[in-house]
Amino acid sequence: MRHDKAAVVIDLARRMAASAEGLTLDDMVREMDVGRRTAERVRDAVLMLFPQAEEVSDPPTKRWRIRGGLSAFEQAPTTEELVELTKAAQGLRATGEPGRAAALEGLERKLKSAMRSTTLNRLAPDLEALVRAETIAVQAGPRPSADEAVLTEIRQTILAGQPLGFIYSRPGAEARRRSVVPCGVMFGRANYLVAADRESGRIQTFRLDRMSAVKADEGVATAPADFDLQVFASQSFGIYQDEIEDVVLRISPEGAAEARAWRWHPTQTIENEADGSVVVRFRASGMRELAWHLFTWGEQVAIVQPQRLKAVMAGELQAAARALDGAQA
Structure with missing residues (x-):
């Protein structure tokens, strides 16, 4: 079996072992992002290589699971997975979330303690080097609290x-x-x-x-x-929830490339205009948070609608001007 195919089989085995009720064939298609026939072939390979795999009747369908988990060898995390776990914990701690960071750090210790010493020794140098070489940029903003x-x-x-x-x-x-x-x-x-x-x-x-x-x-x-x-x-552009609005923004040709790559909102659509600009549309609440974000685009963005967003933006501009005038007085 080729290396990439073996990896797919191991991945499905892990998913089957991680599911208490088991996976249907449709679950496998969705989670592996493959066609139904491919999912059937990978499932059959798992059933052949893992004798503990079992079929569970769940009318009108069937499920497959692996009870008792997999061996330490089959479950050993990769260097990349451990690095991401470490960075996630560091990011939470840096942004003022020590409790949630401690939970991830505890998970990391459990994973490492379950690994064979030879595997851990092999991964340790690469893990240490990557942790030192990557960091998370903490941006200015509210310091969240999750006691x-x-x-x-x-x-x-x-x-x-x-x-x-x-x-x-x-x-x-x-x-x-x-x-x-x-x-x-x-x-x-x-x-x-x-x-x-x-x-x-x-x-x-x-x-x-x-x-x-x-x-x-x-x-x-x-x-x-x-x-x-x-x-x-x-529903909201940020966190704050209020009335949901149809938002339409026009981004100038100078900012169009960045706008196309930007994740504005889950409901967004982006339309290319003849002059090189783009029109971004989505439905959301939280006009004040959206206005704050639009400041970062400067002259590259124009608010087409809603009127309430224009009013909020104007109010924020006036407040900023008053604060500036007060500082200069």
């Missing part, structure tokens, strides 16, 4: 199907005791709890660093059955 105790309490209430209670404090407003249905957590420039109001069911966001006295409340509370955290997160 480990707060995250633990949120996760436990989600798993237990309980309401979450906490005191929420915002600048210029009186602190309030809240009791909500936790739906998930969004990590980004600031970290937010996404939750549903227990009475209205309205989805709201709460910054983790403004929450205190976090604990489970009495009762039963589960997220709405039709709620999808990924879909909710994708």
Whole structure:
């Protein structure tokens, strides 16, 4: 068997061993990004090479899994995988997320401790060299906070199907005791709890660093059955959620190449214009965060719509001008 084909077989075996319920043929097609016939051939190769692989009946389909896991040899991580894990932990620690960084560092130690000493000795020099040669540039912005105790309490209430209670404090407003249905957590420039109001069911966001006295409340509370955290997160240009708008931006020919390579939003479309400019369209909320981003494009971007984005941009420009005038006075 050629080396690249062997790698594909090992990869599918790992996926089958990592799935408690097993993979259907459609799962294999999707995860390996291959045709159905290719997926069938790779599956058959796994069944031949791994006697512990089993077929599970799940009408109207079938699943295949490997119970008991794979050997240390078959599961040994590569240098590149360990480097990415180390960099991910370093990035979290550098941006003020020690709890999440510690979780990844613990995973790294577990992986290394499970490896054969000969394999670890072979990888160590390359791993050390690459870790020294690569770093993460920390950009200016809010310093996110994800207190480990707060995250633990949120996760436990989600798993237990309980309401979450906490005191929420915002600048210029009186602190309030809240009791909500936790739906998930969004990590980004600031970290937010996404939750549903227990009475209205309205989805709201709460910054983790403004929450205190976090604990489970009495009762039963589960997220709405039709709620999808990924879909909710994708509605906004950044984190802040408000009215969703149809956004149309025109990027000048000088910035067109960069605009085509830019990930504006999951719903984006990009149209090439005859003069070399491009028109970017997407639907999103968070016009203030979008306005802040558009400052970085300078004269290369023009707002076609919505009007609210133009108004927000004008307001931010006026605020900046007032601050500049005040500094010069």
